[in-house]
Amino acid sequence: MVVMLFDEGRSETLMGEEEDDDIPFTQPSTSQVQKGLEKLTPAQVDQKTAEVVQYFLMKDQKKIPVRRADLVKHVVKEYRNIYPEIMKRTARTFEQVFGLKLVEIDFKNHVYILINKLETLEGAPVRSPSNPKMGLLFVILSVIFMKGGAVKETLVWNTLKKLRVDPGEKHEEFGDVKRLVTDEFVRQRYLEYVRIPHTEPLEHEFRWGQRAELEVSKIKILEFMGELHDRDPQSWSQQYKEATTPSSSSQPSTSSQR
Amino acid sequence: MSRPMGDSHRRFLQAMMAKGIINEQEARALHRHCCDAHNAHCAPDRLDEFIDVISSHLQPMFMQIRKGMSEEDGLPYYALVNMAETDVTRMSSDYADNELELFRKTMDLILGSETGSVSSTDILNSADSLQTKKLKKSETEHLLSRLVMDKWLNEKRGEYTLSTRCIIEMEPYIRTMYQDQVKLCHICHNIVFQCQICENPTCGIKIHNPCVARYFKGRAEPRCPACDDFWPHEIPEVRRLQSQSRR
Numbered sequence: 001m002v003v004m005l006f007d008e009g010r011s012e013t014l015m016g017e018e019e020d021d022d023i024p025f026t027q028p029s030t031s032q033v034q035k036g037l038e039k040l041t042p043a044q045v046d047q048k049t050a051e052v053v054q055y056f057l058m059k060d061q062k063k064i065p066v067r068r069a070d071l072v073k074h075v076v077k078e079y080r081n082i083y084p085e086i087m088k089r090t091a092r093t094f095e096q097v098f099g100l101k102l103v104e105i106d107f108k109n110h111v112y113i114l115i116n117k118l119e120t121l122e123g124a125p126v127r128s129p130s131n132p133k134m135g136l137l138f139v140i141l142s143v144i145f146m147k148g149g150a151v152k153e154t155l156v157w158n159t160l161k162k163l164r165v166d167p168g169e170k171h172e173e174f175g176d177v178k179r180l181v182t183d184e185f186v187r188q189r190y191l192e193y194v195r196i197p198h199t200e201p202l203e204h205e206f207r208w209g210q211r212a213e214l215e216v217s218k219i220k221i222l223e224f225m226g227e228l229h230d231r232d233p234q235s236w237s238q239q240y241k242e243a244t245t246p247s248s249s250s251q252p253s254t255s256s257q258r
Numbered sequence: 259m260s261r262p263m264g265d266s267h268r269r270f271l272q273a274m275m276a277k278g279i280i281n282e283q284e285a286r287a288l289h290r291h292c293c294d295a296h297n298a299h300c301a302p303d304r305l306d307e308f309i310d311v312i313s314s315h316l317q318p319m320f321m322q323i324r325k326g327m328s329e330e331d332g333l334p335y336y337a338l339v340n341m342a343e344t345d346v347t348r349m350s351s352d353y354a355d356n357e358l359e360l361f362r363k364t365m366d367l368i369l370g371s372e373t374g375s376v377s378s379t380d381i382l383n384s385a386d387s388l389q390t391k392k393l394k395k396s397e398t399e400h401l402l403s404r405l406v407m408d409k410w411l412n413e414k415r416g417e418y419t420l421s422t423r424c425i426i427e428m429e430p431y432i433r434t435m436y437q438d439q440v441k442l443c444h445i446c447h448n449i450v451f452q453c454q455i456c457e458n459p460t461c462g463i464k465i466h467n468p469c470v471a472r473y474f475k476g477r478a479e480p481r482c483p484a485c486d487d488f489w490p491h492e493i494p495e496v497r498r499l500q501s502q503s504r505r
Contacts, residue, residue: 046318049318050318050319050320050342053319054319054320054340054342057275058351093318093319096263096315097263097268097271097315097316097319098268098271098272098275099265099268099269099271099272116272117268118265118268118269118272121291121295124273124288124291125284125287125288125291
């Protein structure tokens with residue numbers, strides 16, 4: 001049963017009880033993968049791929065990034081020797097069936113997220129419950145982008161207050177606004193909330209998170225700004241240049257490119 | 259060999275994943291929106307075909323977009339369902355073990371009732387006898403509101419019923435686990451909870467409220483389709499949406 005295998009939170013594993021799990025995972029070689037595939041039926045590989053897809057979807061529902069270590073321990077398990085093949089098929093399934101892209105955002109710790117390949121459109125007849133939060137996020141991302149990529153948290157709080165979204169009060173739609181912005185959006189990798197050293201009292205600054213870099217169009221932000229201020233987006237020359245430069249080489253590559 | 263998926267199908271699927279369940283009117287509007295967005299031809303009478311393409315590609319992942327009828331309004335609904343589960347553990351990522359146990363007990367009570375519903379009082383009482391960790395009254399109430407919000411249960415005036423999404427998704431589970439208690443609607447032959455019942459003690463057939471409305475529409479003297487006894491219940495009106503007259 002697919003979901004019952006994801007028994008992560010419930011059982012405590014003691015050291016040495018499950019021998020395989022404590023061995024750190026190393027990527028198998030191409031020949032090892034080949035050998036591994038020969039020992040399995042196509043149905044077995046398909047089944048395991050389906051389980052990995054389900055696991056990602058479950059995590060992605062809450063926009064929680066997936067760590068390779070957890071994926072191998074809880075889902076892939078004894079199929080770890082064909083891990084690259086499973087990931088290749090998983091990425092392909094996400095692209096072809098769901099219109100999502102599997103992206104590695106942390107090469108050191110091997111952390112993945114799913115981003116949308118399809119553009120978010122206005123006027124969708126079926127509105128999902130997360131839309132108001134995305135609106136709020138968009139405002140914050142706009143402020144950060146227009147100010148050059150990093151802003152002091154006070155600027156974000158003041159901007160929100162002007163929109164009657166007060167981080168100090170419980171908001172009707174968003175609840176605990178401060179928690180939404182500094183915790184939820186950060187965990188989802190939409191924002192980064194970084195301490196500014198040597199500040200007394202302690203201050204933070206906000207930057208775009210990796211998911212925002214991959215999912216949110218800077219051109220769209222400029223267009224929104226243009227409408228808001230009745231200006232041509234190109235009049236913000238610095239920001240326009242940044243928005244129209246194709247992604248730099250530091251952009252994370254997709255796992256399917258390996 | 260199933261037809262390939264296009265971006266219009268993917269966009270539809272993404273919307274389904276966000277909502278979980280939509281009614282037919284929303285499905286038609288979404289179909290049109292998705293086709294327009296990607297300059298794909300939209301044939302309004304081919305909605306089910308469009309959805310079948312998506313379902314055929316979801317099948318290897320044990321998922322499906324399944325069609326069913328709401329017991330409340332009699333309208334068709336489309337739900338994205340997980341077929342890998344044969345138990346309520348499909349909900350296990352969102353609910354604790356004792357919460358799932360309470361949900362199972364609620365289902366037991368609903369399946370055992372004549373009306374297809376259970377009062378909040380009865381659910382609270384059953385929370386006292388959980389085999390896993392006990393739930394306090396406030397915790398039970400909070401759990402019930404979460405179950406309603408996640409669209410597993412409906413609540414009206416303190417009475418809880420299974421939601422359309424729950425019935426569509428769990429039908430195979432219900433048919434297996436409750437095979438002795440589960441009843442089928444005499445008209446549409448799907449599982450039935452909220453219904454009218456023939457008062458003849460040797461008959462006792464059940465009919466969904468919307469199926470009653472459709473079957474007995476316009477009849478001066480309603481009679482039970484199985485035993486021909488007079489049908490004593492008030493016949494509801496057939497619910498019609500404005501767009502249904504446009505074909």
